[in-house]
Amino acid sequence: MPSNARNLDFVTEAQLRDLVDFEGRGEIISTLYMDVSGKSHPRKSDYVSKAQQLIRSGKRAFNATSPTKKTLAVVSADLSRIQAFIEGEFRRKSAQGLAVFACSPRGLFQHFALPQIPKDRVVLEASPFVRPLNALVSEYSRYGIVLIGRKTARLFIFYMGALIEEAISVVDDVHGRHEQGGWSQARFSRHIEAEVARHIRHTAREAESAFAAAGVERIVVAGSKDITVEFLKALTKPSRDRVVARPGLKQSATVDEVARLVAEIEREAEARDDAELVAAVRAGMSKGKSVAGLAATLTALNSGRAQVLLVSRGYSCEGWRCVGCDSIAAIGPECPVCSDRMHRVSDVVEEAIESSLSQHVRTEIVTGNGDLDVFGRIAALLRF
Ligand SMILES: [Zn+2]
Known part of the structure; x- marks a missing residue:
């Protein structure tokens, strides 16, 4: 296709x-x-x-x-x-x-x-x-995939489970392993290895520029283990830090096979990220660096202290919004900030997400994390 x-x-x-x-x-x-x-x-x-x-x-x-x-x-x-x-x-x-x-x-x-x-x-x-859209965006990252072999490489960029960039092939002129010519085996092997190394470096540069242009956030390096190890070394440090997985995969893999692999890696990476954020909430609570539960999280949003907002998927709750100062609260009708009257809103969690987005606060919709549910299904890491 x-x-x-x-x-x-x-x-x-x-x-x-x-x-x-x-x-x-x-x-x-x-x-x-x-x-x-x-x-x-x-x-x-x-x-x-x-x-x-x-x-x-x-x-x-x-x-x-x-x-x-x-x-x-x-x-x-x-x-x-x-x-x-x-x-x-x-x-x-x-x-x-x-x-x-x-x-x-x-x-x-x-x-x-x-x-x-x-x-x-x-x-x-x-x-x-925009809430449903935001929930989606928070769940997906742009993935760059390098499928690297000894003389060829294929690059793919996936977003939201679909291939969004044409697969780019990098083919370098590396001689076959057994075309010996007149050279001694040892000298020939050194020559080949030098060419493979050049191919790997070349692919690393190609991948880095294609991925940077596409805003790739996470990189997957696929191929045989010996080659992917070398490829990793050829990447710059910032790119290497974005590598989330190094699966084995044949050069001849179909786009659908690559897509399935990416989907699986993405699910795992997302769950890992969510777990890290929830762990940071837990660790920060006694130091005043995080809050959990609806009332405390809304207070943090009202005062502009939230740095990351975490919400369990599907969580919604009735609440209040102030007519005077636009603050949101779990309990009304008196505004906790300005004492003005508040009006009821059908879903204050939705209002919290919108407030978070408009403050350009990172907003994560978390799926199936029992720890966040125990914290009251909503929490925030604080900036100060
Ligand atoms: Zn108010």
Whole structure:
């Protein structure tokens, strides 16, 4: 399969930040998330009619809030455009989900393929509904894979489980091991080893520049053990620090085999990172370097002290937001910061994530970490 068939419009961290910072200036932003997987919707007409349903019920619910005529017209037009996009231009390829953001008066129309199935919904609010996207972005890193052999190498870049860059081949002119010519065996072997070493160094430079250009965060060096050991030595220190795995893999591996390997490595690396962060929360608590539980974490976010926010996947809880100072709290109605009155919010965890994102605080959605659940499903590492 040509790799460009896999190219999908996955969200980048920069695009997510732009959405978080997007100012509606009083306009309503239409957001749609939906399952477009082949499993749920075998044919295009299946997810097209699902989209119609979602949009219809979203519009009905919005109507019930008695919007102005002008606002309703904008929302109707934006939802129609989303519908038209799904019916027309959109190709799901290997995407499992779709997210679309629209606000025509502010020139916003953006769509992203999702590697996981999101909860189906249409959200019509004064800001883009980004929480599900953020959860995804926090889970995935850009992976650069070097599949290195004695005279050839293949480079791949994966993001969200899909190949996003054409595989690049590096072929160096290394003679076969047994083409002896007139040389003595020992001299010939030295010559070959020098050529292999040059090939390894050359591949290291190629990989480093391709990976830097693509914003690769983690590197996998695959191949036979003796070659990968040498390759590691040829990398610069910053690149070597990004190497997360060194699996054995044949040069002839298919893209699907590489993809499966990356998916497995990514799951393990993510779980390891989460465990490290949770361990840092535990270690920091007695020293005042971290907090856990809803109330303490919200306080840290309100005061801008959070450096990393950790939230267990699926955690949500009712809470409060202050009318006066915009603080969020677990218990109301009196604001713990300014004593003003607060109003109820249906999910204060969601508000916490949005507050964290808008402060550009690293936000990690943690899956299946029992220790974080014991801490109250939410915690933060503090900057001071
Ligand atoms: Zn307040």
